[in-house]
Amino acid sequence: MLHQILQRQAAASVKNVLQHAPARTSTFALAAVSRSLQLQAQAIRNYSTPSPPSSSPTSASSTSNAGQQPKYRQFHSSDIANRASEVPGFPILEDPLIHNHSIPSFMVGTQNGFLPRQDPLDVLPKEYEVLENLLQQMPLTLKDGSKGLLALGLFGEACKSLPLYDLSNVEDSELLSALYRDYTFMASAYLLEPCDILYRKSGDYGLGRSVLPKNIAVPLAQVAEKIGAKPFMEYALSYALYNYRRIDKSKGLVWGNLELIRPFSGHKSEVGFIISHVTMVAHSGDLVKNTMQTLDAADKRNRNLFNESLASVVSTYEKINMEMDTMWERSLPADYLKFRTFIMGTKNQPMFPNGVIYEGVSDIPMFHRGESGANDSMVPMGDNLLQLTESMPSNPLTAVLKDFRTYRPHNHAEFLEFVEEKARQTQVRHFAEQDPNSAAIYLAAVDQIRNFRNRHWNFTKEYIIKYSKHPVATGGSPIVTWLPNQLATVLKTMQEVGSKIDASQLLPENKSLVDTLTRRADAQARILDREVATLRTEIKDQDRV
Numbered sequence: 440m441l442h443q444i445l446q447r448q449a450a451a452s453v454k455n456v457l458q459h460a461p462a463r464t465s466t467f468a469l470a471a472v473s474r475s476l477q478l479q480a481q482a483i484r485n486y487s488t489p490s491p492p493s494s495s496p497t498s499a500s501s502t503s504n505a506g507q508q509p510k511y512r513q514f515h516s517s518d519i520a521n522r523a524s525e526v527p528g529f530p531i532l533e534d535p536l537i538h539n540h541s542i543p544s545f546m547v548g549t550q551n552g553f554l555p556r557q558d559p560l561d562v563l564p565k566e567y568e569v570l571e572n573l574l575q576q577m578p579l580t581l582k583d584g585s586k587g588l589l590a591l592g593l594f595g596e597a598c599k600s601l602p603l604y605d606l607s608n609v610e611d612s613e614l615l616s617a618l619y620r621d622y623t624f625m626a627s628a629y630l631l632e633p634c635d636i637l638y639r640k641s642g643d644y645g646l647g648r649s650v651l652p653k654n655i656a657v658p659l660a661q662v663a664e665k666i667g668a669k670p671f672m673e674y675a676l677s678y679a680l681y682n683y684r685r686i687d688k689s690k691g692l693v694w695g696n697l698e699l700i701r702p703f704s705g706h707k708s709e710v711g712f713i714i715s716h717v718t719m720v721a722h723s724g725d726l727v728k729n730t731m732q733t734l735d736a737a738d739k740r741n742r743n744l745f746n747e748s749l750a751s752v753v754s755t756y757e758k759i760n761m762e763m764d765t766m767w768e769r770s771l772p773a774d775y776l777k778f779r780t781f782i783m784g785t786k787n788q789p790m791f792p793n794g795v796i797y798e799g800v801s802d803i804p805m806f807h808r809g810e811s812g813a814n815d816s817m818v819p820m821g822d823n824l825l826q827l828t829e830s831m832p833s834n835p836l837t838a839v840l841k842d843f844r845t846y847r848p849h850n851h852a853e854f855l856e857f858v859e860e861k862a863r864q865t866q867v868r869h870f871a872e873q874d875p876n877s878a879a880i881y882l883a884a885v886d887q888i889r890n891f892r893n894r895h896w897n898f899t900k901e902y903i904i905k906y907s908k909h910p911v912a913t914g915g916s917p918i919v920t921w922l923p924n925q926l927a928t929v930l931k932t933m934q935e936v937g938s939k940i941d942a943s944q945l946l947p948e949n950k951s952l953v954d955t956l957t958r959r960a961d962a963q964a965r966i967l968d969r970e971v972a973t974l975r976t977e978i979k980d981q982d983r984v
């Protein structure tokens with residue numbers, strides 16, 4: 440396929456640039472004692488803002504701030520400081536500290552990347568067995584092939600048997616993460632059960648339940664506050680990245696060795712959909728490492744190291760994009776809408792015009808975006824490193840992009856902010872553009888983000904728009920206009936960068952690389968404009984965000 444050939448050409452040419460570059464003059468030093476001390480202070484600042492003392496979950500006042508961004512509980516951070524690598528200004532774990540149960544499960548690392556530090560806890564302890572059993576009986580199709588509570592329309596009724604668990608004494612971060620995942624599954628299944636029933640009958644979603652009962656709402660708000668999350672299903676903290684089990688514990692996070700912990704539907708395509716995210720994010724440790732090296736090289740104005748590090752960013756994104764391409768066969772387009780209902784949100788969704796009241800938590804209705812890959816951190820990291828975020832148009836669609844960045848583990852959000860700020864300070868794009876062959880690598884890196892977003896736009900057309908005229912995606916963004924807002928910016932950046940490169944200074948292979956990438960960006964920009972114009976006439980409310 441053309442795009443794969445072009446990808447390979449890009450990688451080969453980037454390698455070529457490097458082969459012709461003078462030998463490296465410095466190496467990236469990962470650990471420095473003085474830095475470690477600063478990191479210790481930083482880590483303690485990041486993780487020790489104490490939360491207010493928790494009281495009984497049955498008291499409304501104890502969790503009344505659950506709709507806002509909660510405070511963070513006290514974490515013991517000495518381990519973080521000792522095992523964090525030298526990075527200019529952000530503690531990144533070199534060692535995921537898998538035995539540590541007092542720091543957050545999600546912390547950016549060079550091994551675990553954006554995945555949790557330890558594999559998710561797959562079965563709840565015995566004291567939560569009613570919750571565990573409900574979740575086991577919940578999916579549309581159970582493991583033995585029989586119909587589960589959601590298929591029978593009995594889930595809401597069955598929830599009445601759930602005790603009001605008091606989570607005020609739970610401090611173990613692994614257990615907190617599992618409880619958060621499981622209560623968010625309970626909440627989404629409960630709120631969206633009527634929509635799924637109607638959708639299966641008529642293709643319409645109707646209205647969801649507007650009150651979350653206190654035996655789900657209170658413990659959910661409580662656990663969300665403890666881990667610093669919103670009290671609603673999230674991409675990383677619940678549905679996708681805290682929802683896999685290794686079949687053989689000694690083997691890697693690869694397709695064939697992973698199964699799902701919590702399905703909504705139990706359909707093979709749901710497994711493929713979720714696990715494909717995990718196998719992509721399994722490469723994110725390298726992405727973090729290479730991103731940090733690129734920032735460090737730009738900071739030091741070390742051209743050779745910059746070229747080498749940015750080329751490694753390109754090749755890591757290439758692996759991630761190749762993994763993404765397997766989605767087509769792991770999760771079939773015609774199946775997607777069979778399980779998608781349950782990952783919808785309560786914000787910007789016609790099914791929840793008045794939001795949701797969390798009984799026993801607050802009388803003010805809450806609105807939350809639904810689970811979405813938009814809350815993955817790999818592309819936002821690339822956007823920030825390559826300074827694409829600051830090129831996004833100033834409009835309500837870009838405001839949605841920024842809002843999505845608050846729906847992720849706190850440490851990921853802080854890391855993204857750090858990368859954005861550091862890239863701005865060191866002027867990554869400008870530094871790349873000062874040298875034509877660096878600019879060629881920069882263009883190849885932006886092209887990987889294009890590759891991701893373009894395939895992704897194809898997914899959206901083939902898995903969703905082909906089968907549904909519902910105007911908003913699971914995260915609450917307008918289905919036709921939001922993704923193209925970002926893809927168009929990427930294409931425009933490629934056109935700009937490509938047109939400024941002095942071709943006479945390029946290695947011969949890079950001449951054709953730059954030419955091919957720039958021309959393709961031109962063509963895609965024209966096609967995208969036409970597609971969006973047509974789809975806007977077919978699907979309503981595309982200007983509403």
Ligand code: HEM
Binds near residue numbers: 715810902912913
């Ligand atoms: C069948 C496959 C997929 C479909 C149909 C799909 C659909 C969507 C849709 C409709 C959005 C718009 C945001 C919203 O939810 O409101 C979105 C955003 C996003 N998704 Fe996916 N997605 C798929 C797979 C993936 C995978 C495997 C990843 C990998 C991490 C991913 C990452 C993203 C990202 C990063 C965004 C934000 C895009 C941007 O910034 O331009 N998605 N997705």
